[in-house]
Amino acid sequence: MRTDGDVSHGQRGIALALASAAAFGTNIVSAQIAGMAGLSGPLLVFYRVFVMLALVGGAILLWRSGLSVPRRRWPALILFGISTALVGSAYLSSVAFLPVTVAAVVFYTFPVLVVLAEPLLTRTRPSLERIAVVLIAFLGVAMVVGPDWHGLDPRGLALALLASVAAAVQFFAAGALGETGTLPKLLWSHLMVLPVTLLILLLTGGMQPPSALALAPLAVLVTIGGYLVGFLWQVLALARVSPGPAALAFCAEPVFAVIIAAAVLGERVGALQYAGGGLVVAAIMTNVILEQKRVRASKLALAPPA
Known part of the structure; x- marks a missing residue:
């Protein structure tokens, strides 16, 4: 039987998802x-994997953590690792062919995909309320980034769409790894990310030595740090809340990105973007309320008759 602890557990999951979205927005x-300095998306992904593996390896040695994964969970773990590699490489590469705003709007179709697919792939019942909320959130994202659809390159659209589909797969795969320890998830998934990203770099001719990172050291540091923190919180969030509510929380990422871009790069934020941000925030708050109602309804349904 579910208890009030399950509600707070889900709330912590959504809070972690929002914190992860903020880190990824940075x-x-x-x-x-870093891209303006000549460092490609796959190259950044490749080197940040090394940092992640070094930190995870140190944590495993320090805490003497086990690395075992239940045999039945390995298919989900493999899918999680491959989809993680594709999300990073495809999304960060799409901005070489598309304006960042367009790439963001295409990529952030993934919460819509997650919410629509969730009833088919999990035991979650279909909810028209949640579909309406995710569509409102997506509209808010489109308003925030204010896409410019002129001169689109089909290669960029394909990469952004691939990243969106991979992100949806990643959320469901992570949700299927609930009881697997955090450190094994991080270690094994990134050991899979490494060869996939290396293959992409070799095929595209984008491999550069570590010294190339000195072209934009601060940007590289923030990119890698934002990813490490964001990915850890994402994994922790998806162990506590189902893919649909978590994906909706990630609609806040472009809002954070626009706020940070305005503060750091001096980009102007207009009234339409403020309104879009308001829609995203309202959708996320509604999502939290709907998740609390769902958990309480499940608790009542499972409670023994008086």
Whole structure:
């Protein structure tokens, strides 16, 4: 039977998802700055994997953590690792062919995909309320980033769409790894990210030595740091809340990105963007309320008759 502890557990999950979105919002702005210095998206992904593996390896040695993963969870873990590699490489590469605003709008179709697919892939019942909320959130995202659809390159659209589909797959795969320890998830998934990203770099001819990171050291540091923190919080969030509510929380990422871009890069924020941000915030708050109602309804349904 579910208890009030389940409600607070879900609330912590959504809070972690929002914190992760903020970290990733910082990450995309600094990745754009690094890209201007000649550092490609897959290259940043490749080197940040090394940092993640070093930190996770140190934590495993320090805490003497086990690395075992239940055999039945390995298919989900493999899917999680491959989708993680594709999300990072495809999304950060799409901005080489598209304006960041367009790439963001295409990529942030993934919460819509997650909410629509959730009833088919999990035991979650279909909810018209949640579909309406995610569409409102997506509209808010489109208003925040204010896309310029002129001169679109189909390569960029394909990469951003691939990243969106991979992100949806990543959320469901992570949700299927609930009882797997955090450190094994991080270690094994990034050991899979490494060869996938290396293959992409070799195929595109984008491999550069570590010394190339000195072209934009601060941007690289923020990009890697934002990713490390954001990914950890994302994994922790998806162990506490189902993919649909978590994906909706990630609609806040471009809002954070625009705020950070305005503060750091001096980009102007207009009334339409403020209104879009308000829609996203309202959608996330509604999402929290709907999740609390769902958990309480489940608790009542499972309670023994008086």
